[in-house]
Amino acid sequence: MEASVDIRVRGLLKRYRNSAGNAVDGIDLDVRRGEFLGLLGPNGAGKTSLISIITGVRRATDGTVQVQGHDIAAQPDKVHGCIGLVPQDIALYEMLTARENMAFFGRLHGLDGKTIRERSERLLELAGLSARADELIGQWSGGMQRRLNLITALLHEPAILFLDEPTVGIDVQSRAAIWTLLEQINKAGTTIVYTSHHLEEAERLCSRVVIVDHGRVVSEVERPGAHGGAARLEEIFLGLTGTEYRDR
Amino acid sequence: MLTRILAHIRKELLMLRRDRGGLALLYLMPVCLVCIMAVVQDAPFRDFSEKQVHLLFRDLDGGAVGKGIKEGLEQAGPFQLTDATGDTAITENAFLDLIRKGDYQVGITVPVNASTVMSSGSAAAVSKLFGEISGDDGARASSPDSAFVVVLIDPAVKQAFRELVNSHLSRVLAGLGSDRLLADMTAQVQALTGKELGPLKVQEPFIGVQQRLASNEVSGNRVAIDSTQHNVPAWTIFAMFFTVVLLAGNMVKERDSGCMVRLLTMPGGASERIAGRMSAFLLVCVTQAALLFLIGILVLPLLGLSPFNLQHVDLLMLLVVTLAVGAAATSYGVLVGSFSATQQRSAVFGSTSVVILSAIGGIWVPLYIMPDAMRAFGRLSPLNWSMEAYNVVLLRNGKFGELAPFLLPLLVFTAVCIAVAIFAERITASR
Numbered sequence: 001m002e003a004s005v006d007i008r009v010r011g012l013l014k015r016y017r018n019s020a021g022n023a024v025d026g027i028d029l030d031v032r033r034g035e036f037l038g039l040l041g042p043n044g045a046g047k048t049s050l051i052s053i054i055t056g057v058r059r060a061t062d063g064t065v066q067v068q069g070h071d072i073a074a075q076p077d078k079v080h081g082c083i084g085l086v087p088q089d090i091a092l093y094e095m096l097t098a099r100e101n102m103a104f105f106g107r108l109h110g111l112d113g114k115t116i117r118e119r120s121e122r123l124l125e126l127a128g129l130s131a132r133a134d135e136l137i138g139q140w141s142g143g144m145q146r147r148l149n150l151i152t153a154l155l156h157e158p159a160i161l162f163l164d165e166p167t168v169g170i171d172v173q174s175r176a177a178i179w180t181l182l183e184q185i186n187k188a189g190t191t192i193v194y195t196s197h198h199l200e201e202a203e204r205l206c207s208r209v210v211i212v213d214h215g216r217v218v219s220e221v222e223r224p225g226a227h228g229g230a231a232r233l234e235e236i237f238l239g240l241t242g243t244e245y246r247d248r
Numbered sequence: 249m250l251t252r253i254l255a256h257i258r259k260e261l262l263m264l265r266r267d268r269g270g271l272a273l274l275y276l277m278p279v280c281l282v283c284i285m286a287v288v289q290d291a292p293f294r295d296f297s298e299k300q301v302h303l304l305f306r307d308l309d310g311g312a313v314g315k316g317i318k319e320g321l322e323q324a325g326p327f328q329l330t331d332a333t334g335d336t337a338i339t340e341n342a343f344l345d346l347i348r349k350g351d352y353q354v355g356i357t358v359p360v361n362a363s364t365v366m367s368s369g370s371a372a373a374v375s376k377l378f379g380e381i382s383g384d385d386g387a388r389a390s391s392p393d394s395a396f397v398v399v400l401i402d403p404a405v406k407q408a409f410r411e412l413v414n415s416h417l418s419r420v421l422a423g424l425g426s427d428r429l430l431a432d433m434t435a436q437v438q439a440l441t442g443k444e445l446g447p448l449k450v451q452e453p454f455i456g457v458q459q460r461l462a463s464n465e466v467s468g469n470r471v472a473i474d475s476t477q478h479n480v481p482a483w484t485i486f487a488m489f490f491t492v493v494l495l496a497g498n499m500v501k502e503r504d505s506g507c508m509v510r511l512l513t514m515p516g517g518a519s520e521r522i523a524g525r526m527s528a529f530l531l532v533c534v535t536q537a538a539l540l541f542l543i544g545i546l547v548l549p550l551l552g553l554s555p556f557n558l559q560h561v562d563l564l565m566l567l568v569v570t571l572a573v574g575a576a577a578t579s580y581g582v583l584v585g586s587f588s589a590t591q592q593r594s595a596v597f598g599s600t601s602v603v604i605l606s607a608i609g610g611i612w613v614p615l616y617i618m619p620d621a622m623r624a625f626g627r628l629s630p631l632n633w634s635m636e637a638y639n640v641v642l643l644r645n646g647k648f649g650e651l652a653p654f655l656l657p658l659l660v661f662t663a664v665c666i667a668v669a670i671f672a673e674r675i676t677a678s679r
Contacts, residue, residue, distance in 0.1 A: 055513045077515045085513040089506025095263040107255035108514045136266070153510070162513075 006160050006191045007031035007054060012063035014049050014215070023049040025215030026063070031160075031193055036186045038206035039195040046215040047195040048088065051162050054193070055085050068159065081109075084158035086166050090145045091152075094138030098129055098148050101137060102155055109156035116155070123151040126181060143174030150178055160191040167198065179205060252516040256524020257531075263498070264532065270494045274532055278487030279543055286479040286544075287551050289613075293475040301326045301409070304352040306343060307333040311363025313424055317356070317397065320420030326412065327354075347400040354413050355400035365395040366428055374432040378440070397421065473614070473643060480544035480556045481638035482611040485631055487540065488533040488574055489605070492581040492598035495529050499585030500594050518673045522666060526578040533574030558642075565641045565648060569655070573634040576658045579665035580630070586669040605629045633657045 007030065014024035024046045031037050039047045052058040054065050056076045064071065070078040085091075092101045099120060106116035124130045127147040137145055150166055163182070167175045182205060186192050196202055202209050211219040264270060303321065307314035314333075321327050330352070332338045338346070347355040359365075399417065401410050438445045502508050511521065544556025558566075581598070588594030606612065608622060609629030618626060626632050637654035640646035 052509075057509050057512045080513055080515050083513060085510055087506040087509040089504075089509070091506035091510035093259065093263060093502075093507060094505070095266050096259065100259075100262060104255055104259045105510070105514070108252050108511070108516055110251065110515065 004033050005030050006033045006035075006068055007193070008064075008066045009050075009054065010064045012050070012053060012065065013061045014046075014053060014058065015061045022061075022215045024053065024060070027212075027215070027217055029210065029217060031191060033191055034186070034189055036182075036192045036205055036207045037194065038202040038209040039193065039212055040197075040199070040202055040209055041195075041212035045212045047212055048164055049215075050212065051085075051164055051193065051195060055083055055162055056080060057085075081156075082159045084153035084156065084161045086150050086153045086161070086163040088164040088168065090142075090149050092137055092145065092149060095136060097135055098124065098133040098137055101148065102152055105152050106155045111156060119155055119157075123154055126184075127151045128177060141171075143170040146170045146174055147177060147181075150181065154185065158190065160193065161185065163192065163194045165195055165197065167196065167201065175201075249516070249520060252520050253524045253527065256521060257528045260498070260525055260528035261531070264494070264528070267494070273494060274487070274491060274536060275539060277490070278483050278536060278540055281486065282479055282483045282540055282543055283547065283551060285483060285612075286475045286548055286553055289479060290475040290553055292613075293473070293478065301328065301354060301413075302352045303327045303329045303354045303356060304343065304346055305329050305331050305333070306338070306355070306357045307331070308360045309358045309362040312428075313362040313366050314358040316424040316427075317358055317417070317420055320423065321356070321416065324416045324420075327416070344400065347402055350402050350404055353402045353405050353409070355398075356417070357398040357400075359395045359397065361393070362395050362397065365393050366425065368393060370425070370428040370432045373429065374436050377433075378436050474554055476544055476548050476554045476556050477643060478614060480540055480548075481642060482606075482635060484537050484540045485573055485577075485634040485638070486602065486606050486611050487536045488577040488634075489580060489602045489631060490599065491529050491532060491536075491577055492584050492602055493595050495525065495578060495581030496585035496588055496594035496598050497591050499525070499582070500588050500591045504591070518670045519666075522582050522669060526575070526582060526666075529578040529581065530571065530574045533577060534570055537570045537574075560645060561642055562645075565651065568648075569634075569637045569641055569651065572637065572655050572658045572662075575662045576630050576634065576665075579662040579669075582669045583665040586672040602631075605631045608632075610635050630658060630661050633661075 009027055009029040012024050012027040012029075013022055015022045027046075027050060029050075039050065041047050049058065053060045054067065054072065056072045056079060059073065064073075066072070067079040068082050070082075072079050093104070096104065102120040102123075103113075103116050106120070111119070120133075121130070124133050127150070129144060129148060129151075132140065132144070137148060140148075146166060146168075150163070153161060167178055170178075179201070182192060182194075186205075194202075194206065207223060209221045210217055211221070264274075305318055305321070307318060310333075318329065318331065322329050332343065343355055343357070346352050397417065399413060401413065434445050502511075541556060541558070545558070546555075549555045584594055584598045584601070588597060606629075608626040609615070609631030610618070610626055611631055615623050615626050615632060615635075633654040637651055637658070640650050640654065644650070
């Protein structure tokens with residue numbers, strides 16, 4: 001695997017039990033180092049399944065995934081040491097404060113107390129959460145929880161960051177803050193793989209967009225911002241995936 | 249690895265500390281259960297031997313037998329006798345109603361001719377005996393009349409209680425009968441020999457009964473099973489296993505919230521997560537045991553019960569048993585958490601299964617008073633192995649080796665629960 005490729009996916013297949021078709025149906029994909037890759041697709045297209053397999057949350061039915069040269073099936077701990085995941089749901093403990101949540105996840109990554117404290121303070125400041133960092137996060141708004149959900153995944157300074165719809169259901173201010181934060185960390189060299197339904201987000205943030213449908217890659221768009229913006233991206237998206245509802 | 253396990257322990261304890269409802273479930277509920285159940289079960293454990301049984305007595309005889317029965321029952325420990333003899337307000341029907349409605353548990357009526365029947369019966373037996381000795385067939389008396397002391401029992405009292413009344417009454421009647429026989433025989437001998445003989449009366453049985461505790465023979469431990477000695481360890485075990493509700497609930501909540509997804513993308517596997525969670529709840533189990541033992545020592549005596557007795561108990565063995573029971577309980581919680589799809593299901597299944605396992609395992613009432621089939625079934629319950637292990641330490645003063653038949657199944661149970669939980673997580677990931 002070339003040094004410039006962070007993630008290499010080959011012939012990836014995932015079939016869930018009691019499911020008629022494949023959730024991921026033979027995907028080949030390379031993610032370049034430092035890239036901001038957007039995974040777009042309608043509901044049930046296979047985006048979350050793809051991220052789940054790459055990050056080791058689920059096992060593939062067939063195919064291989066290499067992250068920074070490490071096979072996820074054979075060396076999960078090596079892969080987990082260099083990735084961060086921001087799941088679709090708020091992956092935090094409501095009965096802990098922001099600092100306690102960050103300390104817990106930091107410890108699992110093997111960080112010492114001093115490093116955790118320093119990085120937590122910096123990230124909390126960056127996300128505008130310092131003032132309420134000692135409150136139980138169950139008392140926080142959805143937007144604040146989303147921001148903490150994101151910065152918790154950055155605590156161990158991962159080389160690759162996966163985000164699964166990180167801006168779902170939050171206010172405009174929080175979404176803008178998350179966008180800014182993502183741009184900053186991508187500029188600092190972090191590879192980002194990102195799923196979203198918001199095409200304007202993809203247009204603004206992503207250096208490349210991969211459109212997935214029925215478990216397959218149906219199109220790739222380099223520098224979507226240069227193709228006439230979100231309206232053009234939406235046109236491509238609907239042209240490829242159709243206008244029918246994808247209720248599940 | 250140790251750092252990650254410690255992080256899990258710290259996280260679990262922090263969350264527990266803030267969960268007031270959970271803390272009440274873990275600590276307050278067992279304290280209430282121990283106190284209530286120990287008081288409620290005090291009487292059945294004493295088996296009426298030290299309790300006053302309310303007895304309504306009526307002597308229609310007015311002779312030696314009526315007087316003897318009354319004195320005999322008054323001297324027997326369990327009865328509080330009320331003499332209704334001569335009370336015109338208590339008619340036959342009123343007497344029956346007082347027992348039927350439960351005002352008195354027992355009603356005893358000595359029949360009108362009881363003393364006459366006993367005297368004639370005794371005289372007949374003595375004359376028959378001495379007639380046979382002297383060869384005088386003519387001395388044989390006709391068959392004596394019979395009479396019955398009528399015992400009315402409150403229909404709501406249990407069988408063991410009825411047997412207790414019968415046993416006491418039979419003993420008193422046998423004593424009266426033998427006294428009468430001895431008196432008549434003495435009179436006959438006096439008549440035959442012409443010598444003045446003093447009254448012959450057997451005050452004490454020639455051969456008595458001496459009851460001792462088997463544990464006392466070995467170690468000097470004088471602690472026998474009573475409500476306190478049963479209920480304190482029993483509800484401690486129940487409390488430890490009841491942590492399943494919180495432990496499994498936390499696991500489901502972790503899965504629902506997305507925390508599990510994040511954890512699956514971090515270094516460290518299921519075994520570390522399980523070790524961390526089990527260690528935190530094992531600590532809870534140990535503190536539960538310490539609290540309930542203290543309640544047994546300090547609070548139960550204030551409720552009129554005997555204090556929980558830890559004298560002569562090997563504290564190291566007690567700790568080993570507590571840790572083994574705690575490990576089994578927390579591993580069961582992990583197992584339930586692995587298979588429960590929702591928090592509601594984990595709570596309902598977890599609590600119901602623990603109640604059932606405790607009922608058949610001898611937590612509510614000791615296994616030895618259950619029917620054979622239930623006893624065999626109960627021996628399959630991990631709560632029964634736990635109870636037996638505590639009994640070895642607390643009552644039987646057993647050695648470490650004597651714990652093996654109960655600790656080994658507990659450890660195997662723990663290992664199986666953990667293995668299945670890890671396997672379940674792997675299966676879920678591969679689906």
